[in-house]
Structure formats: C-alpha cells, structure tokens
Amino acid sequence: MIDKHLHLDEQLCFAVYSTAHAFNRLYKPRLDALGITYPQYLVMMVLWQDEPQTVGSLGERLLLDSSTLTPLLKRLEASGFVTRTRSTRDERVVDIALTDQGRALATAARSVPAEIREATGKTDDELELLRRSILRVRDALQASNIA
CATH class of the missing domain: 1.10.10.10 (Winged helix-like DNA-binding domain superfamily/Winged helix DNA-binding domain)
Known part of the structure; x- marks a missing residue:
C-alpha cells in the first residue's frame, strides 16, 4: 500500500x-x-x-x-x-x-470581485483568513532553501 x-x-x-x-x-x-x-x-x-x-x-x-x-x-x-x-x-x-x-x-x-466572493460561499472574514494563510505559505515556499 x-x-x-x-x-x-x-x-x-x-x-x-x-x-x-x-x-x-x-x-x-x-x-x-x-x-x-x-x-x-x-x-x-x-x-x-x-x-x-x-x-x-x-x-x-x-x-x-x-x-x-x-x-x-x-x-x-x-x-x-x-x-x-x-x-x-x-x-x-x-x-x-x-x-x-x-x-x-x-x-x-467593479462587480467582478463581489461575484467571485459570492461564488465561494464564504464570508469576507473567512476569505481574508484564507488569503492571509495562503500568502504565508507562498512566502515560506519562496524563502525555502530546498531546491
């Protein structure tokens, strides 16, 4: 397995x-x-x-x-x-x-971001937490010395 x-x-x-x-x-x-x-x-x-x-x-x-x-x-x-x-x-x-x-x-x-936000089914606060978490992962990957 x-x-x-x-x-x-x-x-x-x-x-x-x-x-x-x-x-x-x-x-x-x-x-x-x-x-x-x-x-x-x-x-x-x-x-x-x-x-x-x-x-x-x-x-x-x-x-x-x-x-x-x-x-x-x-x-x-x-x-x-x-x-x-x-x-x-x-x-x-x-x-x-x-x-x-x-x-x-x-x-x-102007309407595009709101339409996309609505399609996620998440609140603005939930999306902001997710965005910040994803950016932290991106930044960590960019700073990584693993190649």
Whole structure:
C-alpha cells in the first residue's frame, strides 16, 4: 500500500492547483466580456490602484518577469487600455499608464470581485483568513532553501 502522503487528495499543491482552475473558470466569462484575460486583469488592478507604473514595478508586484509582462502589456496597449512609453529619466525604463478607456474599464469590472466572493460561499472574514494563510505559505515556499 502506498503511503497516504502520496495520495493526490492529500496534496496541498493539488488543492491549490485545482482551486486556481475553478477560479479561472469563474473569471473567464466575466473577463471575456471586458475584453481582457486574467493576467491582464491583474495588471489593470495594479494600475487602477496606482499609476503610472514601470514594467519593473509591475513585475515586482505581480511576481512576473519582463519577458512575460511585455507581450501582455503590448496586447493591453493594442486594445487601447494602456500606453507604454520610454522614460525620459532612463530610456531603459518603460512607463505604463492607463488610457481613458483603461480607466473606464475599472467601472465595468467593479462587480467582478463581489461575484467571485459570492461564488465561494464564504464570508469576507473567512476569505481574508484564507488569503492571509495562503500568502504565508507562498512566502515560506519562496524563502525555502530546498531546491
């Protein structure tokens, strides 16, 4: 008999993975209606909170590298939601700012978090405790020296 710790249903990583897929299924039709993908939604949330941002600061905030962000930002620019401009302070830096259309998207997206929260069937307090616990696990994994 295989050790129960090797059972799929006992794995925290599978619980997180399958839950992420469930979230993606919920977000997809809502974000499709807005004309953005989930990764683009994450970028837009950062910009709605604080703009302009540099590609580097977005990458730090979203835990993504510039090679992942650049094509995503190009698509957001092509859709008219953001502008990308070289910094006048340092031409190696690219500044990302919202357009009027990108700012207006925040209003259209306003209902999405509440709809997702409601779908969980959990209270705001329960979800906040869960979010904090997941972040502590993430931070511990990132700090781990096990490779």
